[in-house]
Amino acid sequence: MAADAAGTAQIGGALVRLRRATGLPVAFGGLVEPGRQRMRISEFSGAAGLALRGVAVIPGNGLGGKAVALARPCAVTDYSLSRQISHEYDAAVAEEGLRSVLAIPVVVRRRVRGVLYGALRSAQPLGERTLTAAVQAARDVEQALVVQDEARDLLAAAEVRAAAAGSGRGGGAAAGWEQVREAHAALRALAPRIADPVLRAELLDACGLLAPGAPREPERQPVVLAPRELDVLACVAAGATNAAAAERLGLRAETVKGYLRSAMRRLGAHTRGEAVVAARRAGLLP
Template sequence: MAADAAGTVEIRGALARLRRTTGLPVAFGGLVEPGRQRMRISEFSGAAGLALRGLAVTSGNGLGGKAVALARPCAVTDYSLSRQISHEYDAAVAEEGLRSVLAIPVVVRRRVRGVLYGALRTAQPLGDRTLTAAVQAARDVEQALVVGDEARDLLTAARPGAASAGPGPDTGAGAGWEQVREAHTALRALAPRIADPALRAELLEVCGLLTSRPPERSAGQPVVLAPRELDVLACVAAGATNAAAAERLGLRPETVKGYLRSAMRRLGARTRGEAVVAARRAGLLP
């Protein structure tokens, strides 16, 4: 499943960042299985053995299951002795030598999508700094999953549009063609934020389908724009100001201006509007 693969990539990166920022010797986690009230531990950073690998944690059971059920962070100072949790997974935790453990749920649209764990091999309180870093790592995963969900929704909506919305004039003909242009702009803005390379490549492939009408014939060489120049121009084509384009693309307004100037120069355009028209004639924008 593409969504599962993307989520796994994000969790793996978050675990590595969590260990770097906190110094925790062990971090691990996984995704909640779609349609089921359990998560499976699949990703590790610093784990010494295989006791936890593939372990299915049911909602309400153990520390991670408690985090899934309550949709909030949970922590224990000594896992095997804690009275705050049930103890279905004590053998696996003990084999890994873990004592002090925290579990942070990854919550997207009020649904727990995964859990991040951090652990010590000594029984001592995990401080506020560690908890804050773990919560931030989970928030990073949540944001990435939201972006991935948006991207997949756009892919679903864009593919039929790419097949049915034929070439239109530069001004665009009908609401259908405008929807294609909006989808193209949104996909290009999302693509750089996608960590999963397969999903990112899929997004850009669909962008290519949305601009698949042939360019108008020209005596000169075909115009080639850098990816970021095209991202900025797509936002401009959708009516965005430089500031709005910067916010959408995660760039500084001055950087957006630079990309726009460069795109205009390559297209031989004197204004933003001319640049958009030239890009459409060149088959670079829908």
């Protein structure tokens, strides 16, 4: 999967929202490079030139490096004159004409994954409203990265479990299929939360790869379920109550009941258990 592409897309979207919320003329940022102790500035919004594009920020150096090292927001009113930071990047900052700058780290599981910057071309305090908006933009990126990390972990686990279930025998195979079903339900619940369309499509493709491994009855008439009906049924198959499925999918309990009733009707089932069995026989669930 294009992990870096998905992450940088989240950064880019956050920068646009930050400028829209604050009126800042320039916002920029980037991700910490995997396996390397540096953050590279790659995304921009606003009237920025090329001086900062591609600049690698080392932890502790400059304003962004300080934010990475401390894992907390940092700001200066006049970048070139500030005594609170080191000045390795003064030339690039001056070429862009930036004076008042803030840097907000993107922290996921206690690890800094990126930095968002906002800047003015005049030396004046950025204010609490701007800082709050910047922190919120960083939190949005953090949440998106958490969801993407969960998705990748689930995909990896699903592949391992599917392989184990396919090669296992007896009780081990049965246990393996239960794990596959749990992974399938988790993937179905997570997919609607993924903003990146490429990653979301990969998750749904993985769900499709897991389900065909289940026993099928080819003579049965093909059954088609709506995506949300299948999401609910996958949760039920993993042992979730209606209330638990609602919490997992971000729906109301009554909505879950409605989807479940509709799925049962399409499958010709009279109970939740019958619906799950019918869906497995139709190859819709693992």
